[in-house]
Amino acid sequence: xxxxxxxxxxxxxxxxxxxxxxxxxxxxxxxxxxxxxxxxxxxxxxxxxxxxxxxxxxxxxxxxxxxxxxxxxxxxxxxxxxxxxxxxxxxxxxxxxxxxxxxxxxxxxxxxxxxxxxxxxxxxxxxxxxxxxxxxxxxxxxxxxxxxxxxxxxxxxxxxxxxxxxxxxxxxxxxxxxxxxxxxxxxxxxxxxxxxxxxxxxxxxxxxxxxxxxxxxxxxxxxxxxxxxxxxxxxxxxxxxxxx
Numbered sequence: 001x002x003x004x005x006x007x008x009x010x011x012x013x014x015x016x017x018x019x020x021x022x023x024x025x026x027x028x029x030x031x032x033x034x035x036x037x038x039x040x041x042x043x044x045x046x047x048x049x050x051x052x053x054x055x056x057x058x059x060x061x062x063x064x065x066x067x068x069x070x071x072x073x074x075x076x077x078x079x080x081x082x083x084x085x086x087x088x089x090x091x092x093x094x095x096x097x098x099x100x101x102x103x104x105x106x107x108x109x110x111x112x113x114x115x116x117x118x119x120x121x122x123x124x125x126x127x128x129x130x131x132x133x134x135x136x137x138x139x140x141x142x143x144x145x146x147x148x149x150x151x152x153x154x155x156x157x158x159x160x161x162x163x164x165x166x167x168x169x170x171x172x173x174x175x176x177x178x179x180x181x182x183x184x185x186x187x188x189x190x191x192x193x194x195x196x197x198x199x200x201x202x203x204x205x206x207x208x209x210x211x212x213x214x215x216x217x218x219x220x221x222x223x224x225x226x227x228x229x230x231x232x233x234x235x236x237x238x239x240x241x242x243x244x
Contacts, residue, residue: 024133024136025136025145025146027080027145027146027147028129028132028133028136028144028145028146029129029133030074031071031074031125031129031146031158032126032129032130032133034067034070034071034074035067035070035071035124035125035126035129036126037070038063038066038067038069038070039063039066039067039124039126041066042062042063042066043062044058044059044062044063045063047059049229050228050229050230051229051230052230053230055230056123056228056230057123059123059124060123060124063124063126064123064124064125067124067125067126068125068156071125071149071156072149072156075148075149080147080148080149081148081149081150082148082149082150082159083150083151084150084151084152084153087116087150087159090108091105091114094106094107094108096113099221100120100121101117101118101119101120101121102115102116102117102118103115103116103152106164107161107164110164111163111164112161112162112163112164113161113162113163113164114147114159114160114161115144115159115160115161115162116150116152116157116158116159117157117158117159117160118152118155118156118157119156119157119158121223125158127225127226128158129146130226131223131224131225132144132146132160134200134224134226135219135222135224138219138224139218139219139222141216141218142162142163142218142219142220143162144160144161144162145160145161145162146158146159146160146161147159147160147161162220165213165218167211167213167218167220168211169211169212169213170206170207170208170210170211170212171207171210171211171212171217171218172207173187173191173206173207175212175217176191176205176210176217177193179217180193180202180205183195184196184197184198185200185202188201190206191203191204191205191206192204192205193205194233196233199226199227200224200225200226200227201224201225201226201227201231202222202223202224203222203223203224203225204221204222204223205219205222209221209222210222
């Protein structure tokens with residue numbers, strides 16, 4: 001069901017199909033497939049492709065609830081659903097941070113963090129799970145894995161896990177920008193970057209999301225988007241799902 005993935009992910013999955021690709025966790029891939037199937041079966045997919053933000057918003061409003069219902073049913077059947085009460089009973093005293101889209105908790109093992117993400121930065125959940133898959137390809141040292149699903153004050157949320165490290169040295173733009181330039185990304189504004197060849201946008205790469213550790217650049221929380229027609233960038237529309 002690779003048709004639900006942008007080309008960069010599809011290509012990588014093809015290269016690794018017969019290998020043990022530890023960077024691509026199965027729950028994330030399965031969740032993306034579920035969201036893709038939900039969108040394909042929706043009434044929204046029978047229309048024309050959104051060509052502006054307003055049309056994209058309408059499309060997302062239709063498909064997002066379908067994705068959430070399908071993900072909740074699947075996760076409950078797979079033992080991946082955890083009630084908000086049970087999650088907070090285990091993690092309420094372990095919160096170590098919070099941002100616009102997620103709250104961060106230290107895992108009981110002390111080696112990983114669990115992030116409760118409500119998908120605020122994405123119009124639909126397929127975008128979110130493709131973001132996680134792309135993160136694993138572009139920045140494998142800080143990859144995420146999907147470990148569960150829940151609701152936070154009645155809002156659907158995904159539990160994602162990432163290796164924990166005590167990082168204190170933020171990476172300045174003077175280091176991040178040349179590094180990304182070498183990989184085909186150009187800075188568009190502030191700490192946002194765009195790769196016209198790949199059709200990928202990276203945002204929020206400031207020194208609280210990108211760090212230095214022993215001369216290695218670690219991208220902790222990049223927000224990744226795939227170019228769509230309504231963005232009106234270079235017209236390198238990488239991802240036109242479900243319209244092909």
